[in-house]
Amino acid sequence: MDYDKDANKILLVDDNPKNLQVAMNILKDFNVIYSTSGENALSLVEENDFDLILLDIVMPNMSGYEVCEKLKANEKTKEIPIIFLTVKDEEKDIIEGLDKGAVDYLTKPFYPQVLLKRVQLHLKLASSLKKLKDMNEHLNEIIDKKVEEITKKENIIVRQSKLATMGEMIGNIAHQWRQPLSSITTVSSGILLKKDFDKLTDDDIISGMNMINSSAKYLSQTIDDFKSFYDPKRNKFKNIDISETIDKSLKLVKAQFSAKEIILVKNLENIKITSLENELIQVLINLLNNARDEVIKLKTKRLILINSYKQDDSFNIEIIDNAGGIKEELHKKIFDAYFTTKEEKGTGIGLYMSKEIMQKLLDGDIKVENSTYKFENEEFTGAKFTLKLPLIF
Ligand SMILES: Nc1ncnc2c1ncn2[C@@H]1O[C@H](COP(=O)(O)OP(=O)(O)O)[C@@H](O)[C@H]1O
Ligand SMILES: [Mg+2]
Structure with missing residues (x-):
């Protein structure tokens, strides 16, 4: 069940003490406060938060219709579902009651099970409606939060992927540099060795320097290739x-x-x-x-x-x-x-x-x-x- 018998507060309004007693008895498992007049009912709703109001139509001084109109005109109470209790069972009265904003009506004398089931139903409906309203109000907040979460996650993945590609790239640069770098060291140490043995010729120097030069060019070319990829x-x-x-x-x-x-x-x-x-x-x-x-x-x-x-x-x-x-x-x-x-x-x-x-x-x-x-x-x-x-x- 979606309603809480202790938490849900019901206001029962009827000028006839006998009717009150019967209804109170049927609803004994609920948190019911009763009132014998419309005026008193209106002051009770100011002090309490009711989840449902059972309202008699024919009462001296202020009729149920009037009470209903006042409740519907008040920001604090306009959302509380009202069920009319009436001996009138003519169609036009029922329609008038519903037109005034009641959610339902019950004709007296009521069948206990019918009263009970209607009360349960409307409490459940009201609580679902309230939940929907709350959800609606928070929906934008929830969406914003989710979007933010997703964006954060996406950004992390994008960054990780860039790093991963970068790691691969560095591996590739290392590979591509191995050959020309070893050529440069081989050529330069060869030149130094020949110099030590006094065997260094101009040709050795020229071809060695050309080799070093083209290897260095190749190194810088690979860097350019990778750089342009990241530009x-x-x-x-x-x-x-x-x-x-x-x-x-x-x-x-x-x-x-x-x-x-x-x-x-x-x-x-x-x-x-x-x-x-x-x-x-x-x-x-x-x-x-x-x-x-x-x-x-x-x-x-x-x-x-x-x-x-x-x-x-x-x-x-x-x-x-x-x-x-x-x-x-x-x-x-x-x-x-x-x-x-x-x-x-x-x-x-x-x-x-x-x-x-x-x-x-x-x-x-x-x-x-x-x-x-x-x-x-x-x-x-x-x-x-x-x-x-x-x-x-
Ligand atoms: N050509 C392929 N042949 C077989 N399995 C593959 C191939 N390409 C991708 N996969 C599978 O897809 C998985 C996910 O690939 P990927 O998203 O690139 O991540 P990673 O390479 O880091 O594992 C790999 O771990 C592998 O199991
Ligand atoms: Mg992969």
Whole structure:
């Protein structure tokens, strides 16, 4: 039950003591205060908070109708449900009572069970109404709070994802720098050694310095590549050349791919689309790194295929690996924030962010399926991620 017999206060108004007694008896389990006149009833409602009023219509001095009108006109009491108690059972009286704002009426003499059930019903209705009103009033507050909570959570995920990508990037820079840095140390210590043995020629110096120079240029080029990827000013919709964007993504990750003997196969239909290049690069890097994480477990051929093609009014980019694919029941889960099967090595944010970027920023979509395909007459199975980008003509 939604009402509380002790807490719910009922005002019973009737000029006839016998009627009062009968009703009080039926409602003995409720917290009932009675009154024998309209005037007295009006002063009682000022001092108490009633949840329901049972009001006789025919009373000397002030009729129930008058009391009802006064109650409905008063801010404090206008919401209290009123049930008229009446010997009149003509239709027009009932309608007049309801028109005055009563919620119900009961004709005397009442059947005890009917009175009881109506009282219970109206107390319950009134309490539900009150709850609804309270909820309504607090709804905006609740919504604001929830929105704030969600935004906070989103911001944390976005920041974590940036950090995760940044971590990957630093790993990649380290990889890309290893080779030129070791060339520089080899060349410079070679020159010093030759000098010690008095064997240093002008040619040694020139070719050595050229080597150091080109290595240093390469180092600074890689930094530029990474920097432009993080440049917030570049976060603008512009015409981009898809195969260039794919090449830029590959450049940012390729050091770790060639070191792991991963075969990258591109099959690109080129096209210009309007999009956010850095965001698209972020998604591609996420997918390429995920594919890398899986194929490096293979003892055999490690394969990543990148296809791009136009289809109806969208442009699709596929990243396919040969690591066996993803269990069907995980296809939905992998896009959840923090879902990872890589234990402490994974963040579980990559695919979540990729989906957010594809759907909310690039007006596209991302989906996954397992694919079995032939490459150089051999059959392979792996995960196939498809990015769908809108083509605007
Ligand atoms: N190409 C893939 N092959 C198999 N499983 C994959 C592939 N890409 C993603 N997954 C699965 O999806 C999970 C979530 O990926 P992601 O959101 O990038 O987070 P993380 O890489 O940090 O685990 C991975 O842990 C992995 O289980
Ligand atoms: Mg990942």
